[in-house]
Amino acid sequence: NAGVTQTPKFQVLKTGQSMTLQCAQDMNHNSMYWYRQDPGMGLRLIYYSASEGTTDKGEVPNGYNVSRLNKREFSLRLESAAPSQTSVYFCASRLTGGGQPQHFGDGTRLSIL
Amino acid sequence: AQTVTQSQPEMSVQEAETVTLSCTYDTSENNYYLFWYKQPPSRQMILVIRQEAYKQQNATENRFSVNFQKAAKSFSLKISDSQLGDTAMYFCAFMWGDSGGGADGLTFGKGTHLIIQP
Numbered sequence: 521n522a523g524v525t526q527t528p529k530f531q532v533l534k535t536g537q538s539m540t541l542q543c544a545q546d547m548n549h550n551s552m553y554w555y556r557q558d559p560g561m562g563l564r565l566i567y568y569s570a571s572e573g574t575t576d577k578g579e580v581p582n583g584y585n586v587s588r589l590n591k592r593e594f595s596l597r598l599e600s601a602a603p604s605q606t607s608v609y610f611c612a613s614r615l616t617g618g619g620q621p622q623h624f625g626d627g628t629r630l631s632i633l
Numbered sequence: 634a635q636t637v638t639q640s641q642p643e644m645s646v647q648e649a650e651t652v653t654l655s656c657t658y659d660t661s662e663n664n665y666y667l668f669w670y671k672q673p674p675s676r677q678m679i680l681v682i683r684q685e686a687y688k689q690q691n692a693t694e695n696r697f698s699v700n701f702q703k704a705a706k707s708f709s710l711k712i713s714d715s716q717l718g719d720t721a722m723y724f725c726a727f728m729w730g731d732s733g734g735g736a737d738g739l740t741f742g743k744g745t746h747l748i749i750q751p
Contacts, residue, residue, distance in 0.1 A: 553738055562637070562724050562741025563678075570737055578738055610678060617731055619666035619685055622739060624678035 522546050526611050526625035533601045533632050541596040541628050543611030549623075550616040552594035553578075554586060556607040557627070563610060569594055570616060601632045635660045637727050639742035646715055647750050653700075654710045654745045656725030663687070664730030667701070667708045668739070673721040681723070684708065686730070712747075720749045 527542045545552065550571050555563035555578075565578030569588040583605060585597045594613075598605055608629050612622040636659045646652045658667070669681040684692045684701050691699050696713045712719055726739040 551737060555739075560743060562726075562743050563739070564741070565738040568738050576737070579740075608676065612678075619683070619728065619730060621668060621680045621683055623680075627676050627678075 524611055524613055524623055524625035526609075526628050528628060529626065530629050531631070533598075533630065535601060535603060535632060537601050539598045539601060539630070541598075541609055541611075541630070542593070543595065543625060544593045545611075545613040545623070546592065547613060547615075547623065548591070549613035550591070551614050552588065553612040553622060554584075554594070554596045555610045555612065556580065556605075557610060558607050566596065566609075598630075603632045606630060606632045635665075635727050635729075635740050637725055637740050637742040639725055639745050641745045642743070643746040643748070645748040645750060648715060648717060650715055651711065651713050652715055652747065654712075654723050654725075654747065656708045656710070656742055658706050658708065658725075658727050660706070660727070662729070666728045666730065667699075668726045668728065669697070669699070669708075669710045670724045670726060670741075671719075671721045672724065672744070673718075678724075682710065715749050717749050717751060720747060722746050 524545045553568045554566040557563045567586040569575045572591045611625045614620045614622045638657045665686045667684045671679045700709045722744045724744045725742040
């Protein structure tokens with residue numbers, strides 16, 4: 521049972537380059553999320569999607585775009601990467617409603633030089 | 634916006650001891666959920682325990698239990714008979730209920746690094 525799969529696991533970019541992080545879940549979950557984790561911090565919400573075709577901003581959306589391609593897939597795009605976007609990125613999904621917990625992917629470590 | 638505070642950046646205990654990690658949160662709403670997640674060095678985020686705010690009974694999962702004090706807005710995690718494999722970062726997290734009026738997603742504390750010594 522794969523759960524939430526993120527690709528790639530590691531990536532190094534130069535400032536100004538673009539990049540799309542991919543996320544797919546096979547649990548038939550409605551809601552999907554992107555978080556970033558910086559040293560000494562908990563995870564912070566970038567964007568989320570409550571259902572196919574909808575996306576909403578989270579706490580730290582600047583510099584990012586997202587696409588909910590279908591029910592399974594939710595991608596995060598950096599159009600012009602900046603060193604401040606160096607972080608570990610996590611994708612998560614859950615069944616909507618009833619306080620269902622989020623299930624996380626293994627994360628992508630992204631370094632912007 | 635709600636805030637989640639974990640006041641212990643790091644804790645260290647001996648194997649088999651009991652340890653309690655603290656978490657406080659700030660909200661004026663009644664409909665919400667609280668979680669503890671474990672992040673070992675492998676970087677995975679693993680759900681430890683979940684609490685529904687409208688339930689008085691404290692959640693328990695094997696060696697893990699919580700002390701949920703709603704009036705005090707406190708949600709501590711107790712780990713009994715600690716094991717070396719419990720060494721990890723532990724994050725407390727808040728989520729609005731379906732009618733809570735807030736944005737979807739989790740709000741995390743900054744985490745507590747728990748070290749279990751042999």
